[in-house]
Amino acid sequence: MQKTIALFQEIVTLLEADDKKRPVAPFIPSEALHTTLDLTLKDQGMVDEDFLVSLKELILSTPKTATHAFFNQLFGGRNEKAVLGDLLAVILNNSMYTYKAAGVQIGVEKVVLEKCIDLLGWDHHAGGTIASGGSMTNFMALLMARDSKDNEIRHQGVQKRMAIYTSVESHYSVPKNASFAGIGSDNVRFIPVDKYGRMSPEALSSAVKKDIENGFNPTLVNATAGTTVLGAFDYIPSLSKICKEHNIWLHVDGAYCGSVLFSNKYKHLIEGIEAVDSFSFNAHKMIGTPLTCSLLLVKNKSYLYHSFANEADYLYQTDEDDFNPGKTSLQCGRRNDALKFWTLWKSVGTLGLERIVNKQFELADVARDYIQNNPDYILYSYENSISVCFNYQGISARDLCTQLYEKSQLLVGYGNFDGHEFVRLVTINAQNEKEDIVRFFKVLEHFVAEYSSSFQISAKTM
């Protein structure tokens, strides 16, 4: 291993230097991928030296997500303490189904989950698990909601028509999961939102009533804490009331911004969270661990066992269920995603996690201030969101984002809301500073000045 670790260090050193020199990797059009790099696999292996050359080339050609020029998705940065935990998890290579196979690492996962449960204000009846992403934790919540309606569904399949509710601004995993769960994506009701992007409780209430009249069984309300485009927070107390009234499972998809749980300043955005049935969040988004680290927390853990426990003599041979989390997980073999969160949390403390979360809102404030103080920009998003949506000089957002990418300037995406298309700047990398946000705008402005003639000006965005 020592030789491999030395090699690893050599490559990472090269990458870090390259990140500083070129914060955006060279643009390789997908059509030119195979003519630019030799990715082929051959019958004969390579000699070590050639292998290293080819590996370095591959690494330096890969899109960079840890630099101050990456704002494209809902993650970014390279948190050292979390990276260390994840590298160690790879070296240890445990599988998180049994205490026998993962030992003390089961304790690591339990501590992380239990500490989150405390922060939610739940008691010892609560439980949780870690799955391979926010889509999967949403799926697990849907399965528990489905099974909670009828004990026999696990064995007989869905017999009665079910309906689930989510806002038009929610994540696409909701209809996808409805099809996986045998509920059917046609039975997802997309509830309209207010001007801030929050699900309308009135519209939810009438959709539920209509379904009951038509013989559907309302099964799940999927609320969102941080919608994918605007970063809006559905107002949980109003949705909770409707769910209680009709006995509907309430899940909060906090994949993007559920980590406000760690911030005394911003946890009011998930007010009412103590009353929901399940809650998920991605530590690989706001907390900044490497992908993936997605936690699902359930107020009553018996639902986790009800939906996910299966007997398997060849696997469960020692210890009680509480130490064999394979009984509450979607997968069988499962990588140790808890360790990276634990190493980070252990080293910076809960207050350190709070600083990480608060920093992102501060950076979003910097971006909104910049936009509002500059008449060339139009702002489309609101306070308390780390998605800062804007247009510049009436230039098509789609066109601008694509050209910034193709000319290796910045990685940033665009989105739509309420008939407008705009650039979506996500200030999720807490390693950025105020200057990095200002630099983003300066790079964009210089780029537009240089290439001004090549942009489409769309009247619609003005």
Ligand SMILES: *Cc1c(COP(=O)(O)O)cnc(C)c1O
């Ligand atoms: C990112 C996101 C998801 C999906 O999470 P993955 O880990 O990418 O599967 C789900 N919901 C919301 C609101 C998200 O932002």
